[in-house]
Amino acid sequence: MAFILAPSLLSADFANLQTAVETLNQSQADWLHIDVMDGMFVPNITIGQPVVKAIKKHAKKPLDVHLMIMEPDRYIAAFKDAGANILTVHEEACRHLNRTVSQIKQCGMKAGISINPHTPVSMLENMVEYADLILLMSVNPGFGGQKFIESTYRKIEELNRLRQKYNPHLVIEVDGGVGIDNAQRLLNAGVDALVAGNAIFSAPDIIRQIALFKSLGEGSL
Numbered sequence: 406m407a408f409i410l411a412p413s414l415l416s417a418d419f420a421n422l423q424t425a426v427e428t429l430n431q432s433q434a435d436w437l438h439i440d441v442m443d444g445m446f447v448p449n450i451t452i453g454q455p456v457v458k459a460i461k462k463h464a465k466k467p468l469d470v471h472l473m474i475m476e477p478d479r480y481i482a483a484f485k486d487a488g489a490n491i492l493t494v495h496e497e498a499c500r501h502l503n504r505t506v507s508q509i510k511q512c513g514m515k516a517g518i519s520i521n522p523h524t525p526v527s528m529l530e531n532m533v534e535y536a537d538l539i540l541l542m543s544v545n546p547g548f549g550g551q552k553f554i555e556s557t558y559r560k561i562e563e564l565n566r567l568r569q570k571y572n573p574h575l576v577i578e579v580d581g582g583v584g585i586d587n588a589q590r591l592l593n594a595g596v597d598a599l600v601a602g603n604a605i606f607s608a609p610d611i612i613r614q615i616a617l618f619k620s621l622g623e624g625s626l
């Protein structure tokens with residue numbers, strides 16, 4: 406089954422972002438995953454909407470923007486203006502998640518909801534029908550290059566059940582510790598979109614590494 410591969414620019418060289426974006430343009434990558442962190446929701450601080458806007462100028466693929474920030478409602482319009490196509494917020498960072506998701510859609514973006522490894526999938530029971538995408542974090546968010554948390558497989562199964570019940574169009578995305586070693590198992594479990602940072606940007610040939618990832622999808626046809 407074809408799947409969406411979203412390389413995470415968090416592992417790119419921030420001093421050469423244009424080069425990284427141009428490399429991804431030439432590759433078989435489907436989306437560009439951009440990690441926005443505020444130093445409050447997660448311990449790290451990364452990039453904000455001005456940098457997203459700069460990336461957008463060069464990107465030929467949709468921007469999959471992952472907000473790891475408190476009260477993201479404050480910035481929905483700003484990220485739309487910056488060029489986000491998919492805007493994902495964290496369940497743990499929103500007081501009125503249904504309203505936040507509606508606002509993202511009203512702004513003309515696809516709405517994603519992410520949950521941390523400790524958050525049960527059942528927290529999303531009443532949101533699956535309203536979301537375009539659910540992003541399961543398979544590491545504690547904040548940094549690239551961490552080890553995949555195995556309980557994610559169980560969460561994928563649970564989310565699959567909710568998808569069947571409430572929203573067959575839901576995209577299931579997994580983020581954190583994804584590599585060539587576990588990608589096939591994740592796809593077999595029903596994941597539609599894989600985020601990979603370290604596994605792509607640490608490879609000697611990024612375009613070839615992306616092609617290798619994408620060939621896994623072909624194998625499961």
Ligand code: DX5
Pocket residue numbers: 413414415416438440471544545546547548549550551580581582583600601602603604
């Ligand atoms: C972590 C970020 C991820 C990160 C994944 O908080 O949300 O998108 O870039 O990096 P890897 O694939 O290296 O675990």
Ligand code: ZN
Pocket residue numbers: 413438439440471580600
């Ligand atoms: Zn991410």
